[in-house]
Amino acid sequence: MHLSESHPQPGSAPEGVIPGPAGLPVLGSMFDLRRDSLGTFLSAQRAHGDVVRLEAGPPGLRSVFHAVFAPEGVQQILASQAANFRKDHPLYEEVRQAFGNGLLTSQDADYRRQRRLVQPLFTKRRVDGYASAVTTESAGLAERWRTADGATVDLVPEMNRLALRTVSRILFGLDAEAAVDAIHRCAPVINAYVVRRAYVPVKIPREWPTPGNQRARAATDELNALCDRIVADRRAARESAGDGDDGDGAGEDLLSLLAAAGNDEDGSLDATEVREQVLIFLLAGHETTATSLAFTLHLLARHPEEQTRVRAELDRVLGDRTPTADDLDRLPYLTQALKESMRLYPAAPVISRRAVAATEIGGFRIPAGADVVVAPWVTHRHPDLWADPERFDPRRFAPEREAERHRYAWFPFGGGPRACIGQHFSMLESVLALAVLLRAYELDAVDEEVPVSAGITLQATGPARVRLRPRAGAGE
DSSP, X not given: OOOOSOOOOGGGSSTTOOOOOOOBTTTBTHHHHHHHHHHHHHHHHHHHOSEEEEEESSTTSOEEEEEEOSHHHHHIIIIITGGGEESOSHHHHHHHHHHOSSTTTOOHHHHHHHHHHHGGGXXXXXXXXXXXXXXXHHHHHHHHGGGOGGGEEEHHHHHHHHHHHHHHHHXXXXXXXXXXXXXXXXXHHHHHHHHHHHTOSSOOOTTSOOHHHHHHHHHHHHHHHHHHHHHXXXXXXXXXXXXXXXXXXXXXXXXXXXXXXXXXXTOOOOHHHHHHHHHHHHHHHHHHHHHHHHHXXXXXXXXHHHHHHHHHHHHHHHTTSOOOGGGGGGOHHHHHHHHHHHHHSOSSOOEEEEESSOEEETTEEEOTTOEEEEXXXXXXXXXXXXXXXXXXXXXXXXXXXXXXXXXXXXXXTOOGGGSOTTHHHHHHHHHHHHHHHHHHEEEEESOSOOOEEESSSEEEOSOOEEEEEEOTTTTO
8 A cells, every 4th residue: 555645735726625535436435445445545535634425326326415624623523412413324234134123323312222222341440350261261272272273373363362252251151162262253244244235326135045154144144043042041051050250250241231221211122133233242352353353463473573562561560360350540551552453453433324314524514314434444544643643652642642632532332322332341351451461472473464455343364373382481
């Protein structure tokens, strides 16, 4: 990806006209967005400024959307004027069709009810209680790595497996080993299908027996069946253990809260709604954290001097003991490295909305009904916000430097009333898992660059391999 160093101000277009790439005469930017949407957004910001209009598709069937890159505009869309920017964008409609109307996609009264229902799982006190599950799963992975073939592992599937096992144990009180293969096989199929349908000008009806529709339907059916089994297994485990804790420390897990929804003043959740919540948490609850873990470890492997600084902090703070939730504040440099990797590789690289009413952003009028995107991938690389933005530098997140930046210069968890409910959960899980793995191994990068693409979440399209070197005395 080669980008111009110049980044003109929006005034380079005729006054009042939102600038943007011309693209091809008939299809606009359709092929650019399909081939490399993240690179297209990045190039658009450098060439046209912080509010950009993009068109894709032939005349009469053309999709038009507006991208907003400056943190002030991001704040308007996600926070200060959030009510005017709804999840009515075509991407979210496709996600609803594929995964149901869970917490990620629901709106209005449905969203408020669902969030109130699951909020008890994500209080700081509750999340801190999940620490032992995180370190147990991470230690199990560190032990398994001791038999890795040639002492080389691909961090992408490894971190997906770790995050999935962890979130399943915590949120569902279950061992997720049986679910790993199904999710890793089915989720990418549905992910690609959803994104492709969201941005094509003409959508083939889902009911038509095309190969793409049939693959997506088979994958969806398999994941729905998996979620039904999780619900059934958890209920059986709780019934056999009685009404209290089932003995694995889960206590009031997600399925317990969903089962109690019948006492909610807004009515109960039916079986389909319970499945939809389980599916969203199973997928969104592990993919985002897995992305952060994989890229943090890979960046540290590519930058051994930073890995050394992180490990020195771990040795000084932890010694030989297992990390706990209380150690989060005692590991500032590890946390800075994690935040810097989330800057460069945000798990949600693009966030979509639709404007209800016309709104002025960055000096331009965004029309009512317009599809709007904000892109952490671009804002996190904005040259006016980040010096040498492609460089990995955890010092950017020292407290004094964070305090100098706009709140929405860095927003990997979104923001405003729809900010990720699991933000503290993800940070705790990531810091503790990284601490366990980095104390056990030194990592050397095999792959210097990891290609990525934008799906529902950021997708690695190539391996992120590292060589493992067990540390002397680790795990003994």
